[in-house]
Amino acid sequence: MKRIHLILCCLFMIAAAATTFAQGSGETLISNATILTASHGKIENGSILIRGGKIVAVGKAAEVKAGPGAKVIDATGMFVTPGFVDSHSHTALDSVNEGSLSVTAMVRMTDVVDDTDINIYRQLAGGMTTIHPLHGSANSIGGQNVVLKLKWGRSAEELILADAPRTIKFALGENPKRSNFNAPGAQRRFPATRMGVEETIREAFTQGREYIQKWDAYEAAKKLGDNPMPPKKDLKLEAIADVLKGKMDIHSHCYRADEILMLMRLCEEFGIRVHTLQHVLEGYKVAPEIAKHGASASILPDWWGYKMEAYDAIPFNAAVMTRHGVVVSIHSDSNEHARRFYQEAGKMMKYGDLTEEEALRLITLNPAIQLRLDKRIGSIDVGKDADLVLFNGHPFSVYSRPEVTMIEGEVFFDRKKDLEMRDKIAKEKKELIEREKKLPGAVQPTQPAQMIIPTLTEDDLDGHFHDGKAIRKP
Amino acid sequence: MRQNKFYLSLLCALVTVVAALAFTSLRPVLVSAFDGDAYVIKGGTVVTVTGATIKNGTVVVRNGLITAVGADIPVPADARIIDATGMTIYPGMFDSYTGYGIRPAQTQGQGQQTAPPGIDPVAIFMAQMTAAPSSAGLLPEVTVVDQLQVSETTFDQQRAAGITTALTAPRSGVFQGQSALINLGSQSAEKLILKAPFSLNVGFSGARGGYPNSLMGVFSFLRQSMIDAQYYREQWARYNSNPRGMQRPEVNKSLAALQPVINGEMPVIFNVGSVREIKRAIALAEEFKLKYLIAGATDSYEIADYLKSKNATVLLSLSFPQKPLGLEDPESESLRVLRERADAPKAAAALSKAGVRFAFSSGTLTRPADYLVNAARSIENGLSKDEALKALTIYPAQIFGLGEQLGSIEKGKIANLVLASGDIFDKNTKVRHVFIDGKLFEIKAPTGPPAGIPGGGGRGPGRGPGATPPQSEAPAESSSEGSAGIALPRE
Numbered sequence: 001m002k003r004i005h006l007i008l009c010c011l012f013m014i015a016a017a018a019t020t021f022a023q024g025s026g027e028t029l030i031s032n033a034t035i036l037t038a039s040h041g042k043i044e045n046g047s048i049l050i051r052g053g054k055i056v057a058v059g060k061a062a063e064v065k066a067g068p069g070a071k072v073i074d075a076t077g078m079f080v081t082p083g084f085v086d087s088h089s090h091t092a093l094d095s096v097n098e099g100s101l102s103v104t105a106m107v108r109m110t111d112v113v114d115d116t117d118i119n120i121y122r123q124l125a126g127g128m129t130t131i132h133p134l135h136g137s138a139n140s141i142g143g144q145n146v147v148l149k150l151k152w153g154r155s156a157e158e159l160i161l162a163d164a165p166r167t168i169k170f171a172l173g174e175n176p177k178r179s180n181f182n183a184p185g186a187q188r189r190f191p192a193t194r195m196g197v198e199e200t201i202r203e204a205f206t207q208g209r210e211y212i213q214k215w216d217a218y219e220a221a222k223k224l225g226d227n228p229m230p231p232k233k234d235l236k237l238e239a240i241a242d243v244l245k246g247k248m249d250i251h252s253h254c255y256r257a258d259e260i261l262m263l264m265r266l267c268e269e270f271g272i273r274v275h276t277l278q279h280v281l282e283g284y285k286v287a288p289e290i291a292k293h294g295a296s297a298s299i300l301p302d303w304w305g306y307k308m309e310a311y312d313a314i315p316f317n318a319a320v321m322t323r324h325g326v327v328v329s330i331h332s333d334s335n336e337h338a339r340r341f342y343q344e345a346g347k348m349m350k351y352g353d354l355t356e357e358e359a360l361r362l363i364t365l366n367p368a369i370q371l372r373l374d375k376r377i378g379s380i381d382v383g384k385d386a387d388l389v390l391f392n393g394h395p396f397s398v399y400s401r402p403e404v405t406m407i408e409g410e411v412f413f414d415r416k417k418d419l420e421m422r423d424k425i426a427k428e429k430k431e432l433i434e435r436e437k438k439l440p441g442a443v444q445p446t447q448p449a450q451m452i453i454p455t456l457t458e459d460d461l462d463g464h465f466h467d468g469k470a471i472r473k474p
Numbered sequence: 475m476r477q478n479k480f481y482l483s484l485l486c487a488l489v490t491v492v493a494a495l496a497f498t499s500l501r502p503v504l505v506s507a508f509d510g511d512a513y514v515i516k517g518g519t520v521v522t523v524t525g526a527t528i529k530n531g532t533v534v535v536r537n538g539l540i541t542a543v544g545a546d547i548p549v550p551a552d553a554r555i556i557d558a559t560g561m562t563i564y565p566g567m568f569d570s571y572t573g574y575g576i577r578p579a580q581t582q583g584q585g586q587q588t589a590p591p592g593i594d595p596v597a598i599f600m601a602q603m604t605a606a607p608s609s610a611g612l613l614p615e616v617t618v619v620d621q622l623q624v625s626e627t628t629f630d631q632q633r634a635a636g637i638t639t640a641l642t643a644p645r646s647g648v649f650q651g652q653s654a655l656i657n658l659g660s661q662s663a664e665k666l667i668l669k670a671p672f673s674l675n676v677g678f679s680g681a682r683g684g685y686p687n688s689l690m691g692v693f694s695f696l697r698q699s700m701i702d703a704q705y706y707r708e709q710w711a712r713y714n715s716n717p718r719g720m721q722r723p724e725v726n727k728s729l730a731a732l733q734p735v736i737n738g739e740m741p742v743i744f745n746v747g748s749v750r751e752i753k754r755a756i757a758l759a760e761e762f763k764l765k766y767l768i769a770g771a772t773d774s775y776e777i778a779d780y781l782k783s784k785n786a787t788v789l790l791s792l793s794f795p796q797k798p799l800g801l802e803d804p805e806s807e808s809l810r811v812l813r814e815r816a817d818a819p820k821a822a823a824a825l826s827k828a829g830v831r832f833a834f835s836s837g838t839l840t841r842p843a844d845y846l847v848n849a850a851r852s853i854e855n856g857l858s859k860d861e862a863l864k865a866l867t868i869y870p871a872q873i874f875g876l877g878e879q880l881g882s883i884e885k886g887k888i889a890n891l892v893l894a895s896g897d898i899f900d901k902n903t904k905v906r907h908v909f910i911d912g913k914l915f916e917i918k919a920p921t922g923p924p925a926g927i928p929g930g931g932g933r934g935p936g937r938g939p940g941a942t943p944p945q946s947e948a949p950a951e952s953s954s955e956g957s958a959g960i961a962l963p964r965e
Contacts, residue, residue, distance in 0.1 A: 101685050112693075432809075
């Protein structure tokens with residue numbers, strides 16, 4: 001009897017190992033789905049073949065053949081889209097704003113990634129696979145951002161896309177000039193006007209240029225055989241220098257048309273360009289200028305009116321800029337909106353008649369381009385990461401929901417498994433609560449419940465919703 | 475002599491009354507005031523820790539040191555004899571990371587993220603924004619020695635709990651101070667110091683009113699500080715090797731204080747809790763090749779193997795997370811929070827099993843009396859009793875470079891001893907006498923368990939609701955928790 005158990009055990013283990021193998025380095029075939037590629041149209045009755053985390057074939061079901069032993073997901077009646085990309089997020093961060101100074105180019109969001117943030121999982125359930133958590137908008141020049149793949153359950157190091165091109169947050173207008181954050185009695189921080197914001201950035205660029213010159217002079221002297229003392233390494237100016245050398249992309253928070261033009265001109269003066277304008281609420285007013293400068297635009301779809309500079313919004317912003325040749329994406333800037341990102345994209349078919357594929361690109365290929373990761377993610381094409389979402393219906397229908405989300409061919413959200421897990425979680429929770437009740441006196445609570453004050457970000461106070469922890473200004 | 479005894483009993487009686495009235499337990503009474511006194515402790519079970527346990531053993535103490543240990547050794551005629559029949563004698567216990575004995579003014583927390591219910595978080599946020607910039611918590615040259623303030627009674631509760639040696643430092647800010655290892659006696663601070671400075675203590679809570687005021691700012695600040703210190707080293711090295719024709723570099727106290735740190739001569743103690751804080755600390759230490767220890771680390775059970783792979787040393791906090799008092803809906807807590815509470819007492823066993831070098835510390839524990847109670851919980855959760863005792867004695871002694879002086883009962887070591895009524899991890903055991911630097915402190919047990927405490931009657935004072943907390947230091951262990959929400963198992 002015991003022996004049978006042992007044999008069964010062994011068989012089970014072999015089977016388990018085989019399954020792992022099939023998932024890990026073997027092939028997966030998603031068959032017979034409606035595929036929205038985001039790059040080359042819609043494929044009805046299509047299949048996708050995945051190997052080693054990459055898409056190796058995509059096309060009509062009859063044309064895509066898997067080898068023996070491939071794991072087959074029958075997706076009949078389902079829609080498959082690329083995993084969504086959020087180019088403006090504050091998810092999975094322990095801290096958002098270093099609000100002390102108006103130039104904090106030295107701080108890095110890579111240092112504060114919170115791999116336990118439940119919003120990672122919630123957004124996966126909404127089809128999100130890549131996010132761009134930014135520094136807040138309190139400063140004219142904020143910190144260095146990070147790109148994450150939402151591999152829930154993995155450590156921060158595995159979430160961080162280490163080889164993603166580097167980006168830095170800039171901000172213009174009311175937030176960096178602190179219009180809405182004046183505590184009575186507080187010393188006002190420079191800058192306090194839009195002119196001051198421009199001057200702060202110009203000053204930083206000027207310092208950065210001098211810093212580059214200092215190092216160039218040092219390198220030149222070293223080449224001549226001298227042994228000069230090197231200049232002092234300054235983490236803030238290193239970052240600014242990288243911006244000036246085009247090694248770090250500017251993602252700038254902005255609202256008004258005048259400040260958008262200001263930043264583009266200022267950058268042109270220093271021989272660089274704004275890579276992505278964030279929010280760009282009045283972008284529709286200066287769309288040709290944005291296109292000419294070569295900036296892309298990442299926008300909030302239809303939010304408006306939460307502060308003075310947010311009054312002149314129109315929901316046609318995405319369509320107008322797209323028609324002028326600007327690469328436009330939609331962003332969430334919110335843990336809540338990020339969970340139903342696809343609905344936000346769908347709205348843009350209504351406002352300005354974007355095509356289905358154009359609307360889908362707002363949350364897939366276009367943000368990937370803005371992160372300069374479009375060779376790797378953002379559409380369903382051979383050679384790209386198998387970051388895919390399986391919907392039970394068309395993703396722009398309010399009745400649809402993601403059933404499976406995978407990153408690099410690995411399933412990180414499965415609605416069926418989630419439902420099963422809920423009972424297990426409830427049971428474990430109950431057991432732990434009961435167990436705690438039985439513990440001896442020495443470990444009973446001694447201190448009153450403490451309210452944890454969430455780390456408030458400028459964007460919270462801005463009136464944006466940040467996952468219920470928003471403290472909205474009246 | 476008789477008169478002395480009379481006053482002594484009178485004093486005892488008086489204190490008993492006061493204690494009973496105030497629900498406070500008795501203060502340990504200083505019996506001897508002379509360092510040169512000799513004692514013979516006879517008849518007890520001597521747990522030497524490093525050698526075999528001696529039944530009916532004798533320990534001789536003279537001039538602050540242990541001069542003899544054994545089963546059958548000659549007894550000096552001039553020594554005062556202490557009958558330890560029925561008692562167990564241990565080396566004094568270490569608390570390897572605390573804020574004991576520091577002037578309260580220096581220990582006010584900064585940038586704290588918690589507040590009593592009912593306070594408007596926006597008001598607190600605004601208050602932080604309006605605070606005047608201060609360099610508090612940003613100066614590596616601050617030493618704990620300058621902040622020590624010790625009276626005869628300062629360490630009463632620690633001694634009553636069997637704790638005789640501590641590593642102490644404030645626990646707020648980024649550069650929290652250069653720590654001191656002290657014996658918890660009653661003399662002036664200078665006489666208590668074993669080693670100072672031992673380490674530079676670093677935490678991740680930002681400054682008030684200026685840069686850095688965020689977690690990522692703290693990391694940039696730390697990085698730039700290390701880079702500046704390296705630059706300072708280079709500048710002075712160049713100047714010292716060839717001063718002629720070279721401008722003299724400016725002297726900078728902060729950068730000078732960082733020199734032993736960047737040279738790997740002085741360890742950094744990182745004050746961290748969660749797994750990701752531990753990993754961030756280790757990454758920073760590796761980036762600048764710092765010698766480091768990890769203090770707190772209540773979540774370390776999750777990453778014991780990782781800590782072993784890094785060859786890290788952990789000063790594990792016995793301040794286990796507790797259920798908040800007055801929690802209305804127990805269901806409102808996430809599974810992650812519940813798991814953390816259930817698993818924290820398993821950390822010591824996990825570290826021990828993985829072979830990680832560790833010692834116990836009280837962390838943010840406010841009552842020293844809970845220290846050994848929680849050590850016993852680590853035993854209930856899988857740690858061997860022998861390892862638990864070592865993590866309180868010889869391990870910290872070795873970690874702090876005091877292995878020749880402390881941590882066991884051996885001839886020639888400092889006479890830090892605990893005489894207990896039985897097994898130190900038994901909840902009914904009382905500490906009767908404590909020796910620190912050969913000085914005898916008699917611990918008077920409370921007459922009964924203080925009312926209203928379930929399962930009360932633990933060792934020494936400090937168990938009751940009226941027990942005064944040892945220090946007014948605000949627990950300000952840096953923490954960036956709070957991401958709870960609905961927890962799901964991480965696949």
